[in-house]
Amino acid sequence: MSTSAPPLPSPRLGEPYLLTPGPLTTAYEVKEAMLRDWGSWDADFRAMTKSLCDQLVALAGDTRGEFACVPLQGSGSYCVEAMLGSFVPPGGKVLVLANGAYGLRAAETMKYLGRAFTLIDKGDYMPPRGDEVAAALDADPAITHVIAIHCETSSGILNPVAEISEAVHARGRKLLIDSMSAFGAIDLDVNRIRYEAMVSSANKCIEGVPGFGFVIARKSELEAAKGNSHSLALDIHAQWAYLQKTGQWRYTPPTHVVAAFLKALEIHAAEGGVAGRGARYTSNRDVMVGGMRALGFETLLKDRWLSPIIVTFFCPADPKFVFADFYDKMKQKGFIIYPGKLTVVESFRIGCIGRMDDHVMRKVVAAAGEALAEMGVKSAAPPAAALAERAKLAA
Numbered sequence: 001m002s003t004s005a006p007p008l009p010s011p012r013l014g015e016p017y018l019l020t021p022g023p024l025t026t027a028y029e030v031k032e033a034m035l036r037d038w039g040s041w042d043a044d045f046r047a048m049t050k051s052l053c054d055q056l057v058a059l060a061g062d063t064r065g066e067f068a069c070v071p072l073q074g075s076g077s078y079c080v081e082a083m084l085g086s087f088v089p090p091g092g093k094v095l096v097l098a099n100g101a102y103g104l105r106a107a108e109t110m111k112y113l114g115r116a117f118t119l120i121d122k123g124d125y126m127p128p129r130g131d132e133v134a135a136a137l138d139a140d141p142a143i144t145h146v147i148a149i150h151c152e153t154s155s156g157i158l159n160p161v162a163e164i165s166e167a168v169h170a171r172g173r174k175l176l177i178d179s180m181s182a183f184g185a186i187d188l189d190v191n192r193i194r195y196e197a198m199v200s201s202a203n204k205c206i207e208g209v210p211g212f213g214f215v216i217a218r219k220s221e222l223e224a225a226k227g228n229s230h231s232l233a234l235d236i237h238a239q240w241a242y243l244q245k246t247g248q249w250r251y252t253p254p255t256h257v258v259a260a261f262l263k264a265l266e267i268h269a270a271e272g273g274v275a276g277r278g279a280r281y282t283s284n285r286d287v288m289v290g291g292m293r294a295l296g297f298e299t300l301l302k303d304r305w306l307s308p309i310i311v312t313f314f315c316p317a318d319p320k321f322v323f324a325d326f327y328d329k330m331k332q333k334g335f336i337i338y339p340g341k342l343t344v345v346e347s348f349r350i351g352c353i354g355r356m357d358d359h360v361m362r363k364v365v366a367a368a369g370e371a372l373a374e375m376g377v378k379s380a381a382p383p384a385a386a387l388a389e390r391a392k393l394a395a
Helices: 028-035 043-059 076-087 101-113 130-139 161-170 219-224 236-246 255-270 273-294 323-332 358-375 384-394
Strands: 067-073 093-098 116-121 145-149 174-178 197-201 212-218 310-314 347-351
Touching: 028 255, 043 067, 043 212, 043 236, 043 255, 067 076, 067 219, 067 236, 076 101, 076 174, 076 197, 076 212, 076 236, 093 101, 093 130, 101 116, 101 145, 116 130, 130 161, 145 161, 161 174, 212 219, 212 255, 219 236, 255 273, 273 310, 273 358, 323 347, 323 358
Parallel strands: 093 116, 093 145, 145 174, 174 197
Antiparallel strands: 067 212, 197 212, 310 347
């Protein structure tokens, strides 16, 4: 797939493209929006916060006024901890679904919270499925909540949240979703997928800059969360209540980041919202994956599981391939890629999100081919162990 649209502008400052799952390459207009200072208590900034929250709730598909958005200072992991600590009462129990680093981080967060949890760990990339969730919930009536990772960027897999949601809701439990790197480009409409709360971040698919995340939650859950939190600063109920009362964040907000995010939302809407953004990222993925496969690289995941967010490739078996050298050569050619996170075989990742299009992705493929030639790598084919690992997903 490719687009007929003219190429997007290259980074104006000449910096490399960030082929990562965020922070990512942003539009110059987004950066430019940070040149002005704002008073965090001023009416103009309060209006900016309200606009931000209203637009995000609309992106989630809420038309009945059942949901609210609560922005929170800090990175996405702050928001995941805030969500778990605020919506899971001290006597609750969480089923954590993990198939990579971010599911395991949620489990680690539960340990820090000192709250009960059980873990389904599918390894580096195997997707948690609805029937497994159903069986776990049937076996343990103490479980009150389930947390799922929407797109697990450690492998690039798009997890089947719809079937997980059905299993959770059918058993009267509550689903929390970490949609950090998917919201804004992959549909998470509250009218089609039942969940109580989800979290995402400014510097992902909406293409803002790092500095805050946000929780979109049912108002009924926000009301019930009073007194649950383990933390003063990460108390989502308190942040929401203060926002409702004053229009302000409880503590100093990242004002410049909010201004940049509003510009990013404007660009997002002009592109066609979730569908438009998702279509560009899908085109980025398809062009890049097709080109990399033509060079001889193999993806960890079959097409069914590939997300349009980030793709994992096996490192070539050729002894002349050294990832650190490949990384440096790609950076010299204007592209910062991502190390792999697989524990079984060597891999690396290339992101598809950010202010990039299929024109850029063709240049990425050309740069990868040049880097292989410069390293003297004759074949990009992976070792047999990598293909054996991938075969596990064929079932």
